Amino acid sequence: MHNRWDGRKVLVTGGAGFVGSHLVDALLKLGSEVTVFDNLSTGFHDFVNSDAKMALGDCRDILALKEVVAGQEFVFHLAAHADVRRNMQTPRAVWKNNVDATLNVLTSMRAARVNNLAFASSGIVYCGKARKRQIPSTQIRFMGRAKLQAST
Numbered sequence: 034m035h036n037r038w039d040g041r042k043v044l045v046t047g048g049a050g051f052v053g054s055h056l057v058d059a060l061l062k063l064g065s066e067v068t069v070f071d072n073l074s075t076g077f078h079d080f081v082n083s084d085a086k087m088a089l090g091d092c093r094d095i096l097a098l099k100e101v102v103a104g105q106e107f108v109f110h111l112a113a114h115a116d117v118r119r120n121m122q123t124p125r126a127v128w129k130n131n132v133d134a135t136l137n138v139l140t141s142m143r144a145a146r147v148n149n150l151a152f153a154s155s156g157i158v159y160c161g162k163a164r165k166r167q168i169p170s171t172q173i174r175f176m177g178r179a180k181l182q183a184s185t
């Protein structure tokens with residue numbers, strides 16, 4: 034049965050991570066040609082489905098991104114520092130990775146005339162209810178701001 038993903042060229046940044054690797058599996062099942070772009074900072078090569086093309090690279094490197102974005106039809110941007118606790122230990126690095134890197138993704142897409150983007154935001158932007166996990170509210174606010182900034 035035909036579906037909108039069948040035969041589409043799709044790039045997944047962060048495709049070697051927890052969420053991204055499942056997304057890659059699902060897209061491959063739907064018939065997409067998937068390329069994973071990941072620096073393996075928290076992801077694992079073994080997580081990446083062998084039917085996907087693996088491009089080792091960093092979203093902070095705009096030249097590498099431009100190369101991999103060219104020719105794609107759709108980008109799922111999941112690459113980020115996702116750990117709320119770690120975020121406050123290295124705020125500048127997290128900002129670069131979650132905000133500046135997202136701008137690089139957008140710039141590369143514009144250069145390659147790729148118009149379809151799905152961005153992985155976070156529930157923390159909208160509610161910040163992480164009390165059960167005992168995460169201080171400053172950490173929640175920082176993570177939320179970085180994700181919000183990246184999505185605006």
Ligand SMILES: NC(=O)c1ccc[n+]([C@@H]2O[C@H](COP(=O)([O-])OP(=O)(O)OC[C@H]3O[C@@H](n4cnc5c(N)ncnc54)[C@H](O)[C@@H]3O)[C@@H](O)[C@H]2O)c1
Nearest residue numbers: 047049050051052072073074075076091092112113115153
């Ligand atoms: N896991 C959750 O419950 C959850 C909830 C809401 C939103 N999200 C968002 O979904 C996305 C994926 O989260 P996850 O839980 O799979 O995290 P994860 O750490 O498992 O995956 C992130 C992936 O991005 C890669 N990466 C990080 N920085 C990179 C960079 N500069 N260039 C290239 N690759 C880079 C890592 O190596 C890793 O493979 C994140 O954007 C996260 O904020 C996750």
